[in-house]
Amino acid sequence: MAELEAGTTSGSQRPRPLSPHLGVYKMMLSFVMSGFHRVTGMVLYFGIVLLAWWLIAAASGPNAYANFEWFMGSLIGRLVLFGYTWGLLHHTLGGIRHLIWDNIHGFEPAEREMLALATIVGSISLTVIVWVVGYLAMGGPR
Numbered sequence: 001m002a003e004l005e006a007g008t009t010s011g012s013q014r015p016r017p018l019s020p021h022l023g024v025y026k027m028m029l030s031f032v033m034s035g036f037h038r039v040t041g042m043v044l045y046f047g048i049v050l051l052a053w054w055l056i057a058a059a060s061g062p063n064a065y066a067n068f069e070w071f072m073g074s075l076i077g078r079l080v081l082f083g084y085t086w087g088l089l090h091h092t093l094g095g096i097r098h099l100i101w102d103n104i105h106g107f108e109p110a111e112r113e114m115l116a117l118a119t120i121v122g123s124i125s126l127t128v129i130v131w132v133v134g135y136l137a138m139g140g141p142r
Contacts (some may be wrong), residue, residue, distance in 0.1 A: 033116040037094035043087040050084060085130055090123035 057068035071077045098117045100106045106115050135141055 001090070028113065028116075029120075030112040030116040033094065033097075033119050036090060036120075037098075040087040040091040040094070043084065044091055047084045047087065050080070055110050074107065082127070084121060084126040089126045090119065091120045093126075 043139065054068055057064040072081060097106070097119055106112060
C-alpha cells in the first residue's frame, strides 16, 4: 500500500483552511487605531531628527539656530511640528490603551471601540490644547 501524503485521506485531498485576511474582517475603529499606533511610532522615530536638528543648531551658534527657527516658523515647519505633536500624544494615549488591556480590562467589543474613540478624540483635543496654550504663552502667533 502506498504511503498517503500529508493532508490527504485515502488519496483524496482535503481542502486546506484559509487564513483570514482583510477582506474577511469588518473594518472596526480599534483595528484602524492599531494601525495608527504603529504609524505614529514610526513618525516619532523620524521626528527625533527634529530634536537632533534643534539641539545641534543650538550648539552650533546663532546662524545655525536662525536657520532652524526660520524653518519651524514657516507653514511647512509648523505643520510638521503640529503633526509630530499629534503623533506623540496619539502614541501616548494608544500606549495607555494597551496598558489598560495589559491589566485585563477593556476587552468587550463596546469597551474596545470606546477606548479607540477616546484615543482619537483625546489625541486631537490634547494637540489643540497644547498648541493654544503654547501660542498664549508666546503672546500669540508671530
